[in-house]
Amino acid sequence: MLPSVLQPSATDHVPVLADEVRQLLAIEPGETVVDATFGAGGHAALLAADLRGEGRLIAIDRDPSARAYFDRFRKQTGVQGRFLRGDFSIVLEQLADNGARADAILFDLGVSSMQIDRPERGFSYAADAPLDMRMDPSADYSARELVNEGSERELTRIFRQYGEERYAKQIARAIARRRREQPFERTGELVETIKNAIPAPARFGDGHPAKRVFQALRIAVNDELTALEDALPAAVELLNPGGRLAVISFHSLEDRIVKRFLRDQEHGCTCPPDFPVCVCGQEPVLRATPRRAIRPSSRETASNPRAASARLRAAVKV
Numbered sequence: 001m002l003p004s005v006l007q008p009s010a011t012d013h014v015p016v017l018a019d020e021v022r023q024l025l026a027i028e029p030g031e032t033v034v035d036a037t038f039g040a041g042g043h044a045a046l047l048a049a050d051l052r053g054e055g056r057l058i059a060i061d062r063d064p065s066a067r068a069y070f071d072r073f074r075k076q077t078g079v080q081g082r083f084l085r086g087d088f089s090i091v092l093e094q095l096a097d098n099g100a101r102a103d104a105i106l107f108d109l110g111v112s113s114m115q116i117d118r119p120e121r122g123f124s125y126a127a128d129a130p131l132d133m134r135m136d137p138s139a140d141y142s143a144r145e146l147v148n149e150g151s152e153r154e155l156t157r158i159f160r161q162y163g164e165e166r167y168a169k170q171i172a173r174a175i176a177r178r179r180r181e182q183p184f185e186r187t188g189e190l191v192e193t194i195k196n197a198i199p200a201p202a203r204f205g206d207g208h209p210a211k212r213v214f215q216a217l218r219i220a221v222n223d224e225l226t227a228l229e230d231a232l233p234a235a236v237e238l239l240n241p242g243g244r245l246a247v248i249s250f251h252s253l254e255d256r257i258v259k260r261f262l263r264d265q266e267h268g269c270t271c272p273p274d275f276p277v278c279v280c281g282q283e284p285v286l287r288a289t290p291r292r293a294i295r296p297s298s299r300e301t302a303s304n305p306r307a308a309s310a311r312l313r314a315a316v317k318v
């Protein structure tokens with residue numbers, strides 16, 4: 001029997017841009033689908049329905065608690081498939097190296113409600129809990145290490161770059177001062193330090209005052225941008241010709257990585273722009289469908305505020 005915190009519940013995660021993903025991935029019975037960010041299996045359940053009992057779904061997640069959701073998913077859908085626990089950049093590469101092929105691959109990036117809503121995982125500024133934020137709890141490096149050991153300069157960069165935090169420098173300085181007296185152990189201590197480091201009016205401005213720092217730490221602790229950069233080429237390698245790729249991102253840095261990758265793969269040629277003729281011979285590998293990112297409707301963001309920052313990009317392998 002799993003501990004109660006790992007018992008999946010029906011309300012765990014509302015899949016974002018679900019209809020759009022389904023349309024773009026256009027799953028046919030008999031195909032092989034890879035859900036590279038299985039989470040609570042919300043998207044996977046919809047994609048599995050499109051398989052109509054034929055084909056298989058490979059689920060990947062670096063969070064071991066997703067396995068319980070996969071077991072439930074398999075029971076409910078009866079779909080053939082496997083759960084592979086690990087970083088998608090590594091697992092996708094291993095699958096491709098082992099000769100596996102896929103017809104559709106989905107990335108729904110970031111953190112899931114099942115992680116945020118479990119205070120003991122330390123992702124949330126809304127509850128006092130151990131400072132953790134690891135998607136993979138067996139990883140060596142948690143937010144506790146980063147906050148207590150990262151240099152003031154490194155923390156400033158992380159808060160600024162990944163959190164677009166205006167008061168990055170002030171917050172990093174306050175953290176460095178506080179940890180000299182006592183190391184940070186809990187999210188509540190960090191929230192207090194952030195609140196005290198920023199000017200009073202900013203405490204009541206754009207969302208919770210710790211929101212941006214928590215997002216930044218999470219991205220850094222889980223090395224999310226590097227994982228995405230490494231995973232996209234592996235995903236393309238894994239796709240069959242005609243295979244579809246869809247990526248939902250929640251941060252402008254993620255979206256930029258996806259946008260540039262799709263543009264480069266669509267372009268093919270990597271010769272410098274001043275070369276009169278192509279000498280690299282690289283052919284286009286992907287065709288973006290559609291060209292622009294898809295954003296959620298106002299109806300979706302009203303019912304699921306988490307969707308507000310979502311951007312969906314998709315492509316077909318030529």
Ligand SMILES: C[S@@+](CC[C@H](N)C(=O)[O-])C[C@H]1O[C@@H](n2cnc3c(N)ncnc32)[C@H](O)[C@@H]1O
Binds near residue numbers: 038039042089112
């Ligand atoms: C937004 S949730 C996915 C939710 C899912 N689409 C659903 O409908 O339930 C993102 C999931 O991806 C996982 N994840 C994020 N980065 C990952 C990585 N580099 N490798 C594997 N899993 C990752 C997280 O652990 C989380 O469970």
